[in-house]
Structures are given as structure tokens and as C-alpha cells.
Amino acid sequence: MVSRRVALTAAGVGIAGVAGAAAVGAAMxxxxxxxxxxxxxxxxxxxxxxxxxxxxPAQDRLHFAAFDVITKDRAKLVEMLREWTAAxxxxxQGRDAGLLGAVGGQAEAPPDDTGEALGLPAxxxxxxxxxxxxxxxxxxxxxxxxxxxxxxxxxxxxxxxPGDALRPEISDGDLCVQACANDPQVAVHAIRNLARIGFxxxxxxxxxxxxGRTSSTSREQATARNLMGFKDGTRNLKLxxxxxxxxxxxxxxxxxxxxxxxxxxxxxxxxxxxxxxWDRTPLAEQEAIFGRDKGEGAPLGQAKEFDEPDFAAKGxxxxxxxxxxxxIRLAHPDFNNGAHLLRRGYNFVDGSDGLGRLDAGLFFIAxxxxxxxxxxxxxxxxxxxxxxxxxxxxxxxxxWACPPGVTGDGDHWGRALFT
Amino acid sequence: MRKLSVLTATAVLGLGMSxxxxxxxxxxxxxxxxxIAVKASDTACEVGRAETAAGTVTFTIANGxxxxxxxxxxxxxxxxxxxxENIAPGLTRELKVELTAGTYETACKPGMIGxxxxxxxxxxxxxxxxxxxxxxxxxxxxxxxxxxxxxAALLPKTEEFVAAIKxxxxxxxxxxxxxxxxxxxxxxxxxxxxxDLDPKIDGRAEVIEEGMAFTGFHRLEQDLxxxxxxxxxxxxxxxxxxxxxxxxxxxxxxxxxPLQLANGAKELLDEVASGKITGEEDRYSHTxxxxxxxxxxxxxxxxxxxxxxxEERAPELVTALDTAFANVETALGKHRAGDGxxxxxxxxxPELKELSDVINALAEPISKVAAVVAK
Numbered sequence: 001m002v003s004r005r006v007a008l009t010a011a012g013v014g015i016a017g018v019a020g021a022a023a024v025g026a027a028m029x030x031x032x033x034x035x036x037x038x039x040x041x042x043x044x045x046x047x048x049x050x051x052x053x054x055x056x057p058a059q060d061r062l063h064f065a066a067f068d069v070i071t072k073d074r075a076k077l078v079e080m081l082r083e084w085t086a087a088x089x090x091x092x093q094g095r096d097a098g099l100l101g102a103v104g105g106q107a108e109a110p111p112d113d114t115g116e117a118l119g120l121p122a123x124x125x126x127x128x129x130x131x132x133x134x135x136x137x138x139x140x141x142x143x144x145x146x147x148x149x150x151x152x153x154x155x156x157x158x159x160x161x162p163g164d165a166l167r168p169e170i171s172d173g174d175l176c177v178q179a180c181a182n183d184p185q186v187a188v189h190a191i192r193n194l195a196r197i198g199f200x201x202x203x204x205x206x207x208x209x210x211x212g213r214t215s216s217t218s219r220e221q222a223t224a225r226n227l228m229g230f231k232d233g234t235r236n237l238k239l240x241x242x243x244x245x246x247x248x249x250x251x252x253x254x255x256x257x258x259x260x261x262x263x264x265x266x267x268x269x270x271x272x273x274x275x276x277x278w279d280r281t282p283l284a285e286q287e288a289i290f291g292r293d294k295g296e297g298a299p300l301g302q303a304k305e306f307d308e309p310d311f312a313a314k315g316x317x318x319x320x321x322x323x324x325x326x327x328i329r330l331a332h333p334d335f336n337n338g339a340h341l342l343r344r345g346y347n348f349v350d351g352s353d354g355l356g357r358l359d360a361g362l363f364f365i366a367x368x369x370x371x372x373x374x375x376x377x378x379x380x381x382x383x384x385x386x387x388x389x390x391x392x393x394x395x396x397x398x399x400w401a402c403p404p405g406v407t408g409d410g411d412h413w414g415r416a417l418f419t
Numbered sequence: 420m421r422k423l424s425v426l427t428a429t430a431v432l433g434l435g436m437s438x439x440x441x442x443x444x445x446x447x448x449x450x451x452x453x454x455i456a457v458k459a460s461d462t463a464c465e466v467g468r469a470e471t472a473a474g475t476v477t478f479t480i481a482n483g484x485x486x487x488x489x490x491x492x493x494x495x496x497x498x499x500x501x502x503x504e505n506i507a508p509g510l511t512r513e514l515k516v517e518l519t520a521g522t523y524e525t526a527c528k529p530g531m532i533g534x535x536x537x538x539x540x541x542x543x544x545x546x547x548x549x550x551x552x553x554x555x556x557x558x559x560x561x562x563x564x565x566x567x568x569x570x571a572a573l574l575p576k577t578e579e580f581v582a583a584i585k586x587x588x589x590x591x592x593x594x595x596x597x598x599x600x601x602x603x604x605x606x607x608x609x610x611x612x613x614x615d616l617d618p619k620i621d622g623r624a625e626v627i628e629e630g631m632a633f634t635g636f637h638r639l640e641q642d643l644x645x646x647x648x649x650x651x652x653x654x655x656x657x658x659x660x661x662x663x664x665x666x667x668x669x670x671x672x673x674x675x676x677p678l679q680l681a682n683g684a685k686e687l688l689d690e691v692a693s694g695k696i697t698g699e700e701d702r703y704s705h706t707x708x709x710x711x712x713x714x715x716x717x718x719x720x721x722x723x724x725x726x727x728x729x730e731e732r733a734p735e736l737v738t739a740l741d742t743a744f745a746n747v748e749t750a751l752g753k754h755r756a757g758d759g760x761x762x763x764x765x766x767x768x769p770e771l772k773e774l775s776d777v778i779n780a781l782a783e784p785i786s787k788v789a790a791v792v793a794k
Contacts (some may be wrong), residue, residue, distance in 0.1 A: 070773075070776050070780075106790045106793070107515070107793075108678065108681075108789040108790045108792070108793040109786070109787060109789065109790030110786045110787075169768075196783070199779040199780050199782075199783040200743060200776075200779070200780025200781075200783060200784075201780075203772070203775075203776040203779070
């Protein structure tokens with residue numbers, strides 16, 4: 001009989017390996033989570049001060065799901081969060097979702113794990129939960145679960161940005177879970193089992209599969225490319241940037257919502273790319289739009305990817321080498337009050353759109369301490385001026401308060417929010 | 420109707436049979452002696468043990484022959500205690516069957532024909548069968564009465580519907596279509612036990628096997644709503660009535676096990692979740708909500724029959740089921756239209772999603788009922 005428990009034994013070796021890797025990175029001392037999966041199959045620690053899946057080096061695959069809470073019963077919701085936490089703690093360690101498992105239970109009962117991850121290792125799975133604004137107050141302003149007084153100010157609804165073409169049915173939601181893994185089957189399995197555990201309490205509002213991480217959250221990782229063929233995560237916040245993380249990523253009690261201390265705010269945007277027209281764009285124009293060369297990823301005028309861009313430099317024609325409307329200029333912290341984001345987006349291709357075009361793009365994911373000071377100003381300046389807008393459409397949007405990590409067996413997702 | 424109705428019927432009848440396994444699970448509840456290996460070939464049927472202790476008996480049938488085979492356990496008078504159909508050459512399948520002390524016969528049927536290669540089989544001891552539990556015996560008896568009440572209405576309503584078709588009265592036939600189906604949809608898992616009749620009565624165009632005609636309710640539905648021509652529908656209508664009469668007789672003669680009740684309750688909701696929410700089943704008439712309501716009522720009838728047992732063994736499950744059933748009824752109740760229901764294409768996507776959510780919320784606890792019954 002194949003069991004994920006067998007795989008766990010193998011993963012156990014990997015966990016030790018991860019701990020070893022943690023000792024190497026002295027910069028990560030303020031974070032008690034072991035960071036990187038040493039190899040793609042290893043388990044990432046579930047318990048810790050912060051939730052895994054934020055600074056964890058970006059895995060290759062994503063299954064993101066937004067849920068609507070369909071019960072009115074606060075106790076049921078809390079009970080489900082408790083069950084989700086137990087299942088998440090198990091699944092991230094490469095085990096079955098339930099205690100009995102996919103094949104070990106009673107013959108007459110459906111198994112308490114769906115089974116498609118049997119025999120697969122933990123695959124670096126992380127599960128990260130977030131709470132949407134509508135969990136606190138519904139559209140009419142009613143306090144749904146007696147937590148409206150805990151609504152963080154930073155969870156203020158995102159403004160309408162120029163060019164937004166948001167579709168409500170794939171936007172927002174009361175809860176979200178980001179599942180990242182190095183094996184798509186493992187990420188899909190995790191969301192599927194949580195959805196099943198949640199039947200009657202939550203309902204999936206939308207879910208998104210992603211492949212090909214588009215950013216690096218660790219200096220150990222090479223910068224990945226987006227579907228336009230560019231390296232777009234070069235200046236990302238990385239887990240080694242200890243001081244910046246403290247200042248820009250993790251919420252603190254004094255920010256206003258004590259229960260969010262150690263948590264972070266997540267913005268998700270589904271960004272459709274019209275890849276067909278992009279592919280007909282001359283190379284020089286593509287590079288001018290991003291402000292980087294396509295091969296090396298160096299800022300225009302520089303030689304290497306991580307060279308500092310020189311925004312003042314002018315070319316022979318007297319125009320800036322990096323155009324005024326170039327993507328890297330508009331997104332740069334220097335032009336956004338020093339705002340940084342920790343991005344960990346994924347490429348997606350959801351088949352074609354019936355008009356012979358790929359339904360493709362970027363599922364943008366960014367974590368930060370306060371979206372009002374970070375994502376919102378950056379996106380405002382991008383939405384207003386970025387010449388890239390000709391090739392992209394924002395079709396889905398979400399904003400989530402991701403609580404701090406689960407500290408141990410007695411703790412669960414949302415405990416501080418609901419007590 | 421389920422797309423794989425024949426397979427489903429086998430599963431319902433097989434009393435916890437699990438198909439296509441090469442790794443037999445020992446130690447199912449009540450199983451005291453371990454699985455019995457059956458080596459089937461085109462000319463032989465070697466049963467590993469000819470005697471075993473009473474309780475749930477597991478047979479592991481390996482087909483080493485060149486023909487597709489079947490395996491049966493018969494009680495006196497060729498009463499089928501359990502069966503596995505369609506065992507392809509090279510496959511091993513499992514049959515779990517609950518047997519009390521007595522003499523039985525085993526049979527392999529290479530080529531799936533005839534009386535098969537028979538062998539005597541003896542069961543000793545006194546492990547109490549599920550139906551020896553007084554509450555469960557009462558449950559099956561109660562449910563049997565429910566089947567009788569539903570079939571007693573199914574037959575005359577189908578007769579009326581058939582008469583309207585043959586009289587060329589399309590409006591009357593359209594009005595009777597969802598009403599006659601209500602009685603059918605309430606007891607559908609029982610109908611599915613008779614694998615060949617179900618597709619004839621309730622098959623849809625795409626599930627008809629090669630060599631089989633598209634007949635039954637949905638063929639007449641297509642004639643009424645899509646082709647808008649019932650002038651040639653008489654023979655189809657006649658055939659429907661013949662088939663319904665046959666299934667009514669068989670359903671009333673069938674002895675159901677408590678596990679069949681439990682699984683039937685779940686399967687009715689699966690029907691709703693897969694065929695009714697999507698509007699796939701009644702695609703010409705859009706009367707899916709009638710079927711939806713009937714499936715839920717049938718599911719509730721099964722659960723209610725089992726209620727005394729469930730209250731004794733899993734009271735918290737009963738509470739959860741009551742709440743979930745009430746939520747389904749409330750959500751569905753918003754879509755009443757006169758004595759019946761709105762058409763599927765009159766509902767918005769959010770309304771359908773709400774129905775989908777409440778069905779999933781009910782189906783999860785219902786999927787736990789069988790395990791409680793089998794305890």
C-alpha cells in the first residue's frame with residue numbers, strides 16, 4: 001500500500017537539510033522558520049512566527065483559491081479554520097489531509113484524503129491563509145461574525161485604478177488560501193482537500209493555477225521570466241533583506257490591529273496579457289517598455305541584471321535612457337516614497353479565449369506591511385503612465401490580511417482574530 | 420440518470436464491493452476470516468475455501484481466462500446475494516457480501532452467459548448480519564413501503580403522460596412530464612439496480628450504447644420541446660410504459676440492504692450535483708428543478724428510514740443532516756413557481772451556485788451515513 005507516510009520518512013531527511021541551510025543564512029536570524037527547501041521535494045516548516053509561503057523561496061507552482069463564507073455561524077467558521085489548520089499542518093509535511101488517509105479508513109466511508117498525492121513527497125508545499133475585508137463586514141456594512149471592530153485600517157478597499165477591467169466573479173472573497181509547491185499535483189490536492197473539508201461553511205469563489213514563478217524571493221534563486229519573456233522580479237524584496245522585511249513586510253501591533261502582528265497584507269491581481277500583440281512588438285520597443293534589456297535583464301544603460309538603474313542618464317538624443325514611462329522607473333522605490341513589495345506571482349495560461357488568443361498572463365501576488373503606502377501608490381503610478389498597459393488588463397483583484405504564523409498544535413489559523 | 424449507470428448499479432448491489440483492486444483490504448468490519456481467492460478461467464471456477472464463518476465475506480476474483488466473466492453468490496432458489504460483473508481477462512476484482520449461516524452456491528460465468536460454473540459454499544457460525552439489527556431491519560422495511568408508495572404513483576402518472584403523447588396533446592404531455600418524473604427521481608438508486616432498464620427509461624442521447632435505441636423520458640422530452648413533433652412518438656411512449664411497468668415490479672420485489680439505503684441517499688444528491696445543477700439532464704424542457712426536489716426528497720426518505728439507527732450511533736450526524744436538509748429546502752424554496760418549480764434557465768448563476776453550495780454541504784455528511792450503518 002502506497003502511503004504519503006512513507007514519503008514523509010524520506011522528507012524527514014530533507015527537513016534536517018533545511019535546518020542546516022538555515023544556519024548558513026545569518027541574515028535570517030530574526031525569523032525562526034527554516035527558509036529554503038534544500039531540494040524540491042522537501043517539506044517546509046508549517047509552524048513559525050510568520051506564515052510560510054511569504055518569504056519562502058518561491059516554488060514553481062501555484063494553486064490559489066478564494067472562498068466565500070456561506071455559513072452565518074461563527075462557531076462553525078472557527079471550527080473549520082481549526083480543521084483547515086490541522087489538515088494544512090499535515091499536508092505541508094507530505095502527509096494525508098486526514099488522520100485515516102486516502103486508503104486507510106473504513107471501507108464504507110469515503111476516504112478523508114482524496115489520494116492524488118499518495119506517494120508524492122511534500123514538494124515544498126506551503127499553505128498561506130488570508131482574510132478579506134468582506135469577512136468583517138458584508139456589502140451592506142453588517143458585522144458578520146462579530147469581528148468588525150478588528151478590521152485593520154490597512155485592509156481598506158483598493159481604489160479603482162485607471163484601466164481596471166475587473167470581473168467581480170473572479171475578484172475579492174472572504175478567505176483565500178495560497179498553495180505553492182514544486183509539484184502542481186500537490187498544490188491542487190491541498191486546495192481540493194481544504195475545499196472539501198469546508199463544504200457547508202465555505203464555497204470556492206474562484207481558483208487560479210499558476211506555473212513558472214515570476215519572481216525570486218531569495219538571492220539563491222535566479223530571476224524568473226514572465227510570459228513577455230522579461231525578468232521582472234529583479235528588485236524584489238528578498239528573505240535576505242532582513243531590515244527591509246521588518247520595515248516593509250511584516251505588520252506590527254502598533255500598526256493598529258494587534259492580531260495582525262507578524263502577519264502581512266496580500267494583494268492579488270490577475271493580469272491578462274495580450275501576448276499576440278506583444279509578440280509583434282519590436283525588440284527595442286519591448287526593452288524600452290520594461291526599461292531592461294531582454295537577454296541579461298540589465299537596466300538599460302547598464303551591463304548586469306543587478307546593476308543600479310541610472311534614471312538620470314540621457315542618450316545621444318537627449319532623452320532619458322530609461323524612458324519616463326518605463327515599467328522599472330514607475331515601479332522603483334525611489335519614485336514611490338521608498339515603497340517595496342514582496343512579489344511572488346505566477347504565470348498562467350488558461351487555454352484560449354475562443355478567438356484564437358491565449359488566455360494568458362500573470363497572477364500577480366504581492367505581500368507588504370501596508371497596501372495604502374505600498375501597492376496602491378505604485379499601482380496608481382503604473383496604471384496612469386506605464387506604456388505596458390497597452391498589452392495588459394487587470395481582470396481580477398483581491399486584498400487579504402494574512403495573519404501571523406501558527407505557533408504550535410494548540411494554535412490555529414485566525415485564533416487571534418476570533419478570540 | 421448517471422452516465423455510468425450500469426457500473427453504478429453494480430456498486431449499489433454489491434454491498435460494499437470495491438472494484439478493480441489488486442490489493443485486497445483485509446479486516447473490514449465483521450470480516451473474521453480474510454479474503455477468499457477465486458481463480459476464474461474460461462472452464463473453471465476454483466474457490467479458495469468452500470466454507471467460511473458468517474459475516475462479511477470477501478472474495479477476490481482473478482480472471483485468468485480469455486473471456487470476460489462474472490462472479491455470483493447465490494442463496495437457495497438462485498437468490499443473488501452478491502455479484503461482480505464485467506471482470507475483464509487479467510483483472511482481479513473484489514466482492515464483499517454479507518452472509519449468514521447456511522448453504523450457498525458460488526458461480527463464475529465466463530462469457531457472462533448461462534448458469535455458470537457452480538460450486539457449493541457453506542457458511543457457519545452466527546455473526547449477526549446487519550439486517551439482524553432490529554432497527555436496521557425496520558429501516559429497510561420502512562423504505563420498502565416508501566418504494567411501494569412512489570411506484571404506486573409512478574405507474575399511473577406515466578400512463579397519463581403516455582396517453583397524452585399518443586393523443587397528440589403536446590401541452591398536456593409537457594405538463595405531465597416533470598410530474599411523472601418526480602416519482603421516478605425519488606427512487607432512482609433503486610431503479611439503477613436494474614442496469615439495463617435504467618438507460619432505456621432515463622437515458623440521454625449521449626449515454627446510449629452502440630446498438631441501443633434512444634428511448635424513454637428524455638427521447639420524448641426531445642420530441643416535445645426540441646423537435647416539437649410527437650406524431651411519431653407513439654411507439655417510444657408505449658415502450659416507456661412497458662419498461663416502467665417492468666421496473667416497478669422489480670423494484671417492489673427487491674430486498675434492499677441498509678447499506679444500499681445509505682448509499683442511495685448519497686447517490687441521489689450526487690445526481691443533483693452533477694446533472695441537475697448544470698441543467699444537463701432536462702436540457703430540452705429545463706424542468707431540472709422538479710428532478711432536483713424529487714432527488715432531495717428521495718434522499719431524505721432513505722435517511723429518515725435509517726434515523727433510529729443514526730440517532731443511536733451518531734446523534735451529532737443527525738443534527739448536521741437536519742440542518743443541511745433544511746438549508747437545501749430553504750434555498751430551493753425560493754424558486755417555487757405555482758405547484759412546481761422555475762425552469763433551470765430562469766435561474767441566475769449566483770442562484771445556481773447557492774444551490775450547488777447547499778447540496779455539497781448536505782452531501783458531505785450524508786457520505787458518512789454508510790460508515791455509521793456498517794459499524
